[in-house]
Every structure is written in C-alpha cells, then in structure tokens.
Amino acid sequence: MDCTQTIRARRSIRKFKPGASIPRPDVEAMLEAAMMAPSARNLRPWEFFVVENPELKARLRAAHPFASMLDTASLAIVVCGRPEDQKGAVEGYWPLDCGAAIENLLLQAVALGYGACWCGCWPSPRISKLQELLNTQSVPAALIAVGVPDEAPEARGFYQAGKVTWLA
Ligand SMILES: Cc1cc2nc3c(=O)[nH]c(=O)nc-3n(C[C@H](O)[C@H](O)[C@H](O)COP(=O)(O)O)c2cc1C
Secondary structure (H helix, E strand, C coil): CCHHHHHHHCCECCCECCCCCCCHHHHHHHHHHHHCCCCHHHCCCEEEEEECCHHHHHHHHHHCCCCHHHHCCCEEEEEEECHHHHCCCCCCCHHHHHHHHHHHHHHHHHHCCCEEEEEECCCCCCHHHHHHHHCCCCEEEEEEEEECECCCCCCCCCCCHHHCCCCC
C-alpha cells in the first residue's frame, strides 16, 4: 500500500478482533513512524505509553468517555506531550507536534494491516486521571486504540473545493 492509498484507506476503527495480539516489531514500527513526524525546531516533545496490560487498559477505558473500543483493542498507545521540552524555545507548539506524530502512527497502523482510533485527551478534563493512571507529568494528547479490525468502514473522500482559496 503506497502513501496515497494508505491515507485514503484510513478510517477510525472502533471494533476489533478480541484477543488478537500485535507483534512487538509492528508496534515499534508504529512508534518509529510517530517519532519520524516533523516537530518545531526538532525538539520532539513527546513520550509514548504502550499499554498491553488488560487491567490498565480497562482503567484507561473507564477514564475516557469515548473510548469503549478499547474493550476489544489489542493495546492502547497514549501519546503524551512534554511542554517542558520546549521551554525557552518554541513554547506552545507541542500539541501540533503530537498531532503530527499521532497521524503518522495511525497511517503506519493501516499500512501494516491494523486498525486504530484516535481518542482525544488534550485539552480535556480527563487528562489528570490519565496522568494518574500512567504515573506521569507528561500531558496525554491522545489515547490510540490499536488492534486487528473487525469492521471495514468504507473509505470516503472529503475534498471540499469551498475550503480552498487558490491565490494564483
Ligand atoms: C482530536 C480528535 C479527537 C477524537 N476523539 C475521539 C474519541 O474520543 N472517540 C472516538 O471514537 N473517536 C474520536 N476521534 C475520531 C473522529 O471521530 C474521526 O476521526 C472522525 O469522525 C472522522 O472519521 P474517520 O477517522 O473514520 O475518517 C477523534 C479524532 C480527533 C482528530
């Protein structure tokens, strides 16, 4: 699957094959793709928590009102921002950097045959509960459910000419 196909095939997956496991090299490929994202001044102000432990996964699910797909997901990856990594440099850019990393991760998941769903954390009140569960001061930007898809929502186009201004 090339880049054009991968981008157009990606959908949020909310139903996974229960009990499927994902080999560690595949998870590492997703993390590597995330870490290859561009970041302001290349400060890479992120950190990743890979949650395979079923008990902790269930607690994350309970802490997030829109992450019920975690029930069947193989694992969760929490992408966290580290605002302090940008102190005195390009402060405030970390959510954008994390967003780029998250999208890379989602696309790599698709290219490897997995499905994923981005569950938003930042900016929301659920951040502090997630920080407590992960025992971190880093700021959860997104909780990503990853697994083997058990649904295949149709690819769809979103090109909207009205959202584009051509300044030729
Ligand atoms: C910042 C952000 C937060 C999101 N949060 C959730 C969420 O909490 N739960 C969920 O099921 N989907 C969540 N989504 C997925 C969107 O609902 C989804 O991307 C959108 O409906 C378009 O569908 P598609 O991803 O299949 O193209 C989120 C997406 C983004 C970018």
